[in-house]
Amino acid sequence: xxxxxxxxxxxxxxxxxxxxxxxxxxxxxxxxxxxxxxxxxxxxxxxxxxxxxxxxxxxxxxxxxxxxxxxxxxxxxxxxxxxxxxxxxxxxxxxxxxxxxxxxxxxxxxxxxxxxxxxxxxxxxxxxxxxxxxxxxxxxxxxxxxxxxxxxxxxxxxxxxxxxxxxxxxxxxxxxxxxxxxxxxxxxxxxxxxxxxxxxxxxxxxxxxxxxxxxxxxxxxxxxxxxxxxxxxxxxxxxxxxxxxxxxxxxxxxxxxxxxxxxxxxxxxxxxxxxxxxxxxxxxxxxxxxxxxxxxxxxxxxxxxxxxxxxxxxxxxxxxxxxxxxxxxxxxxxxxxx
Ligand code: UT7
Numbered sequence: 001x002x003x004x005x006x007x008x009x010x011x012x013x014x015x016x017x018x019x020x021x022x023x024x025x026x027x028x029x030x031x032x033x034x035x036x037x038x039x040x041x042x043x044x045x046x047x048x049x050x051x052x053x054x055x056x057x058x059x060x061x062x063x064x065x066x067x068x069x070x071x072x073x074x075x076x077x078x079x080x081x082x083x084x085x086x087x088x089x090x091x092x093x094x095x096x097x098x099x100x101x102x103x104x105x106x107x108x109x110x111x112x113x114x115x116x117x118x119x120x121x122x123x124x125x126x127x128x129x130x131x132x133x134x135x136x137x138x139x140x141x142x143x144x145x146x147x148x149x150x151x152x153x154x155x156x157x158x159x160x161x162x163x164x165x166x167x168x169x170x171x172x173x174x175x176x177x178x179x180x181x182x183x184x185x186x187x188x189x190x191x192x193x194x195x196x197x198x199x200x201x202x203x204x205x206x207x208x209x210x211x212x213x214x215x216x217x218x219x220x221x222x223x224x225x226x227x228x229x230x231x232x233x234x235x236x237x238x239x240x241x242x243x244x245x246x247x248x249x250x251x252x253x254x255x256x257x258x259x260x261x262x263x264x265x266x267x268x269x270x271x272x273x274x275x276x277x278x279x280x281x282x283x284x285x286x287x288x289x290x291x292x293x294x295x296x297x298x299x300x301x302x303x304x305x306x307x308x309x310x311x312x313x314x315x316x317x318x319x320x321x322x323x324x325x326x327x328x329x330x331x332x333x334x335x336x337x338x
Pocket of ligand 1: 039231293
């Protein structure tokens with residue numbers, strides 16, 4: 001029997017819908033003033049954050065992911081049963097296994113779909129976006145759901161003022177589909193990891209190196225540990241470098257972009273990157289004041305903010321950028337197609 005392979009035509013991938021979800025409960029800077037030695041002025045000046053949303057007990061990452069995915073699919077007018085692949089970027093899976101993608105598949109109702117979780121911290125969403133796009137571009141899949149979701153409150157020490165003021169809970173989802181004739185969709189990306197930064201931002205307990213014991217709990221090893229200044233210095237440099245790399249190899253200047261949608265870790269990191277790229281502030285999407293740092297959730301949540309504010313329209317040239325634990329670095333260039 002001879003094997004005949006059909007030649008595949010070049011397919012491009014595009015984002016065809018966005019949805020997001022944050023839990024209703026708010027943790028404001030005034031609330032934090034009552035919990036740790038901090039104040040609203042310090043938090044706003046150093047981070048840009050005013051409030052964040054937190055889950056109630058019993059609500060997990062898959063719950064936020066499902067809500068964001070429902071909105072995303074409803075807006076596109078398709079049923080969950082049409083989804084072929086689910087990729088969930090997260091560092092706070094409901095549990096180590098099964099993958100949160102499996103829990104989402106079941107709760108959302110996507111029979112026949114396959115999927116997996118992707119762990120790249122704050123760069124998780126753009127990394128998952130590229131993996132999903134390649135599944136579309138290969139011609140194998142036509143409907144890939146990419147979700148960035150984190151319940152950071154599940155791994156934050158609310159007696160540590162250096163971390164508890166930063167993080168929030170939230171999720172965003174996008175649908176990836178093949179471009180129609182004349183559309184461009186995802187154009188290019190630059191990703192880089194630097195494992196030498198692992199010690200600067202991590203959660204040391206609960207994995208195979210330090211499995212959970214009474215001692216790991218007593219030593220607070222199941223919480224986020226961060227050397228804020230080391231991460232800050234790396235993020236300021238690398239977010240700009242990655243962005244410049246992807247722009248320059250496509251013959252573009254920052255001033256030619258319609259919209260810059262960066263990871264929301266610190267308003268100062270975002271503004272410094274935008275300034276280096278020569279991007280006017282009114283083209284930079286910032287919602288960290290309302291949501292804090294939701295790790296894998298920030299970029300799709302910021303896409304939703306841009307849509308809500310009428311700042312994204314078909315044909316816009318958009319840059320995404322991220323730096324996160326690992327270190328992980330990413331920059332994505334795309335044309336908005338809806
Ligand atoms: O998305 C994941 C990637 N993460 C990031 O990108 C985070 C990057 N880092 C940052 O955003 C910043 O480093 C922080 C927001 C975490 C900290 O801001 P900073 O301007 O770098 O502050 P710092 O760590 O240099 O601390 C300055 C001072 C210290 O006091 P002394 O030693 O000068 O007396 C801290 O103890 O501020 C103190 N401090 C606080 N004061 C009031 C630290 N946290 C707080 C706080 N409230 N919550």
